[in-house]
Amino acid sequence: MGKLSAFLVAVLALPLISCSSSASEQSVAANPVPVVKQQALGQPVYIQVFKEERTLELYAKLQGKYQLVDSYRICKFSGGLGPKRTEGDLKSPEGFYQATMSQLKPDSRYYQAINIGFPNEFDRAHGYSGKYLMIHGDCVSVGCYAMTDAYIAEIYRYVNSALINGQPAVNISIYPFRMTEKNMQRHRNSSYYSFWKQLQPAYAYFNEYRQAPQVDVFNGQYVVNRPPMLSGQSPSQLAFAKQE
Numbered sequence: 406m407g408k409l410s411a412f413l414v415a416v417l418a419l420p421l422i423s424c425s426s427s428a429s430e431q432s433v434a435a436n437p438v439p440v441v442k443q444q445a446l447g448q449p450v451y452i453q454v455f456k457e458e459r460t461l462e463l464y465a466k467l468q469g470k471y472q473l474v475d476s477y478r479i480c481k482f483s484g485g486l487g488p489k490r491t492e493g494d495l496k497s498p499e500g501f502y503q504a505t506m507s508q509l510k511p512d513s514r515y516y517q518a519i520n521i522g523f524p525n526e527f528d529r530a531h532g533y534s535g536k537y538l539m540i541h542g543d544c545v546s547v548g549c550y551a552m553t554d555a556y557i558a559e560i561y562r563y564v565n566s567a568l569i570n571g572q573p574a575v576n577i578s579i580y581p582f583r584m585t586e587k588n589m590q591r592h593r594n595s596s597y598y599s600f601w602k603q604l605q606p607a608y609a610y611f612n613e614y615r616q617a618p619q620v621d622v623f624n625g626q627y628v629v630n631r632p633p634m635l636s637g638q639s640p641s642q643l644a645f646a647k648q649e
Contacts (some may be wrong), residue, residue: 416601419477421635439504439604441467444475445465445472445474447566447570450466450474450572450575451577451617452464452575452577453465453579453580454540455582456497456499456579457581458583459476461479461483461540461560462475463477465563469522470614471611471615471617473525477560480551480552480553481544481546482550483495483546483547483548486499487595487597488500488528488600489528489533489535490538491534493546497538497549497579498523499539499580499581499600501577501578502525503521503522503575503577504522505522505574506568506569514635515539515541515543516542516557517554517558518540518557519543520538521579527626531625540552540557540577540648542556542598543553550579576617578618580608584601584608589601596632603626606629606630607620607627607629
């Protein structure tokens with residue numbers, strides 16, 4: 406009986422040993438996201454949305470570069486991949502948008518909401534139509550990006566605080582997917598490919614420099630971080646505000 410008891414003790418101890426954190430796992434667990442969240446409140450913020458991954462990423466500018474505050478799962482969006490073109494097509498937009506204080510809806514019927522400002526300069530140049538396109542709560546979407554109430558409450562809080570503290574507008578980049586070369590090749594036969602090629606430089610720029618890209622609309626196309634004058638012609642109204 407003594408040997409059996411010792412054997413049982415050893416067996417029961419195995420899961421505890423195998424589930425213990427390695428040094429690298431402990432390092433990941435110690436990632437200072439809560440510290441970033443605490444420091445980020447009131448700092449300039451930047452938002453990236455990825456449809457295919459159903460992910461919204463919130464960044465805050467700390468020590469001169471945008472750092473991830475948190476990543477949130479999108480509860481619902483509609484219409485699949487590709488830009489919104491017509492009011493009533495039920496599609497969620499793609500492209501580069503901005504939210505100012507006047508676009509925040511603290512008493513939205515969908516809990517809280519941030520109007521992304523569709524249509525922007527690019528959309529208008531192409532005759533796209535639609536209105537009241539939001540990031541909001543209530544997990545219901547007809548062309549919007551719907552989050553859980555808890556998620557939109559946190560996102561809204563950071564956006565509102567940044568605007569109160571003087572950020573003129575919060576830039577929102579909305580992509581069909583993470584625009585890596587691998588993903589671009591996977592979607593190379595899409596009818597939206599030429600449009601997506603206009604979005605990719607902004608994604609790459611942010612990944613490399615952790616700065617919000619400056620996006621213009623020129624001859625009906627998005628142009629990222631180009632000189633203010635090109636061939637002696639002035640650009641259209643900025644689609645994206647430059648963030649200091």
